[in-house]
Amino acid sequence: MNTHPTATAPDGLPRPARRRQRWFGARDPRSAARLAIWVMVSAAGVQVAFALFGTQSLIADVGSWLAAALLLVVSGLLARTDPRSPDEHGLLALLPLGGAVVLFGLNWLTSDTSAAAQVFAVLPTLWAASQLRPVGAWCTAAFSACSNTALVLHLEAWERAIPDAAFVAATLAMATALLTAAGNRHERLVHRLREQATVDPLTGLVTRHVLDAALAGAVGGGQRHGTALVLVDVDLFKTINDRHGHPVGDDALRHLGEVLRQAVRGTDAVVSRMGGDELAVLLTGCPPDVAERRAQEMVAAVRAHPLPLAGGDCLPLTVSVGVAQSPTHAGDVRTLYTAADAALYRAKEAGRDRAVSAG
Structure with a gap:
């Protein structure tokens, strides 16, 4: 048979x-x-x-x-x-x-x-x-x-x-x-x-439309260990643009997208550009403690990989990260976004260059 x-x-x-x-x-x-x-x-x-x-x-x-x-x-x-x-x-x-x-x-x-x-x-x-x-x-x-x-x-x-x-x-x-x-x-x-x-032309990451569709399917699909949403914001991005010019700011976003892609496994993660200097990472099959650890790893990876500049110097980059997990912190997509965004705001208030979990 x-x-x-x-x-x-x-x-x-x-x-x-x-x-x-x-x-x-x-x-x-x-x-x-x-x-x-x-x-x-x-x-x-x-x-x-x-x-x-x-x-x-x-x-x-x-x-x-x-x-x-x-x-x-x-x-x-x-x-x-x-x-x-x-x-x-x-x-x-x-x-x-x-x-x-x-x-x-x-x-x-x-x-x-x-x-x-x-x-x-x-x-x-x-x-x-x-x-x-x-x-x-x-x-x-x-x-x-x-x-x-x-x-x-x-x-x-x-x-x-x-x-x-x-x-x-x-x-x-x-x-x-x-x-x-x-x-x-x-x-x-x-x-x-x-x-x-579906693809952001600057960074090559997927757009928010794709992320939202994947997030809706993951949250509503009964993932065994839950689903985590990680919001990533470049620290002092306006200062980078003002001091080094917008082309360097664009390079910083492309560099950040590549660092995040390397920091997560492609089989269970979706990396997206939300707009402006904000990116997001969707982690499926991810319990709360693992989500927090992965968010901390992203912060460390960005810190460890400064942006190479044309003159041979390197521009240090840091990010503030907010992470929320479903069903621990939210039961639907909207509240999951709200919880992750609130955690991101707390990370910025606490001094940036860190990850904060919802709740």
Whole structure:
């Protein structure tokens, strides 16, 4: 019996599901689902119009009604389902493939290789190229091109079928290439914007937004030994800026961030810049006595690592630190901040260059 747990990716998904999503998933499942519903309802309306007003055979009429019903049923199911769930398994990629199969079947039944029919068959590829990741988009384009080639070769003379098939295949390839490239550029831009929102550009530390999210999860997640919040304030930071200039002040903040990162273990700590000259450290799985000791170690580490200056001198740095622990000093994030801030104020009042614990 296999007792090994399923390997998971960093986002919590099993690795096979994460791989399927990366290859065949949608860039934005909700947006992809909304657009798919709109396209399928519109296509169903077109099929109904063909059945009611078109001059086609009985078999084609039946096919149009069945296709319209299928499109409406799938649209209804998709509207009632959270698209993120099927997207985790790459199932949204089946929508354009299914659409291509339906269109291929209708065109085969009606022996329709007109320009209108072939242009209509491009819709699944356009949806896939604009909504899916590249692998899924190119699979849809390849299937549409192959099915259209089989159709025209079966129904038309070779001298006409080959140019038609080549033209449609080239159109599908160019549309897929352009839309997937645009999607990739958009994702890179979004990734950079998210990085700017989560990483402080000066120190490279995470922003308060990230710290707050981690703190809320730690305090509300029932950590076995509790969670500690350490607030760190640079002593006499305004004096550093006035005497040495703001560039040195910026260097001091970067240096301090690196010292704090070295002083804590990255696996159970989050170091953040709160704003200005104030930093914070989140310590998970940390009882009160350990939190106090770690805070004292941070103060000592800063004192032991002065800031090297351009002329070869070193600028001594000290910090005042306030530490509070949940659930000992606070039961929620807001009161934890309040307790740590009060402890930080007492550290400054007591002469700076020290750590003070709440309570």
